[in-house]
Amino acid sequence: MELQLALDLVNIPEAKALVKEVEAYIDVVEIGTPVVINEGLHAVRAIKDAFPNLKVLADLKVMDAGGYEVMKAVEAGADIVTVLGVAEDSTIRGAVEEAAKTNKKILVDMISVKNIEERAKELDALGVDYICVHSGYDTQAEGKNSFEELTAIKRVVKNAKTAIAGGIKLSTLPEVIAAKPDLVIVGGGITGHDDIKAAASQMQQLIKQG
Numbered sequence: 737m738e739l740q741l742a743l744d745l746v747n748i749p750e751a752k753a754l755v756k757e758v759e760a761y762i763d764v765v766e767i768g769t770p771v772v773i774n775e776g777l778h779a780v781r782a783i784k785d786a787f788p789n790l791k792v793l794a795d796l797k798v799m800d801a802g803g804y805e806v807m808k809a810v811e812a813g814a815d816i817v818t819v820l821g822v823a824e825d826s827t828i829r830g831a832v833e834e835a836a837k838t839n840k841k842i843l844v845d846m847i848s849v850k851n852i853e854e855r856a857k858e859l860d861a862l863g864v865d866y867i868c869v870h871s872g873y874d875t876q877a878e879g880k881n882s883f884e885e886l887t888a889i890k891r892v893v894k895n896a897k898t899a900i901a902g903g904i905k906l907s908t909l910p911e912v913i914a915a916k917p918d919l920v921i922v923g924g925g926i927t928g929h930d931d932i933k934a935a936a937s938q939m940q941q942l943i944k945q946g
């Protein structure tokens with residue numbers, strides 16, 4: 737099980753400073769969608785150059801032009817690129833084919849997917865690398881989490897790795913770990929903590945014990 741730090745509400749210098757504090761405790765750095773909107777793919781390049789030993793995920797949430805957009809993120813240094821589960825199969829195929837050329841990975845974000853199990857089976861057959869259940873900021877504000885969805889996709893996914901994102905905190909991490917995802921994605925649960933280093937370190941410990 738790996739830990740991904742999601743960076744959403746920072747600029748490039750702030751992102752670098754945050755990663756420097758917790759680099760020993762995380763496996764993947766996510767350049768979040770808001771950061772890509774504000775800073776462009778330069779943010780991916782800046783973090784990959786500064787922390788070459790960490791994997792970098794570009795949270796582009798690709799919805800169309802899968803091959804092209806994945807190509808641009810990979811050129812910028814991304815190891816993993818996100819594509820939306822609600823995208824057309826042709827978009828997913830284009831993304832998977834493009835990433836495979838350089839042994840990079842596609843993580844499909846299941847945000848807004850209605851029939852999670854059925855779509856997860858289809859995505860698994862399309863060869864995506866990760867399937868991620870996700871309660872986005874707006875549904876988190878309505879009290880939603882994705883713990884049950886994680887259990888549901890674990891039942892049907894045979895090849896892809898599974899991931900979970902959205903509002904995970906130290907207090908809820910044990911419940912997440914019990915469902916055994918391959919990747920746990922945490923943003924505010926680390927970056928909003930009073931002691932960022934301690935939060936990341938405790939999360940890593942819980943994950944290692946899990």
Ligand SMILES: O=C([C@H](O)CO)[C@H](O)[C@H](O)COP(=O)(O)O
Pocket residue numbers: 742743744766768769770795871872873901902903904921922923924925
């Ligand atoms: O993907 C995300 C969200 O849609 C904003 O772009 C976040 O990175 C993801 O939800 C993880 O962040 P937290 O919910 O703060 O843990």
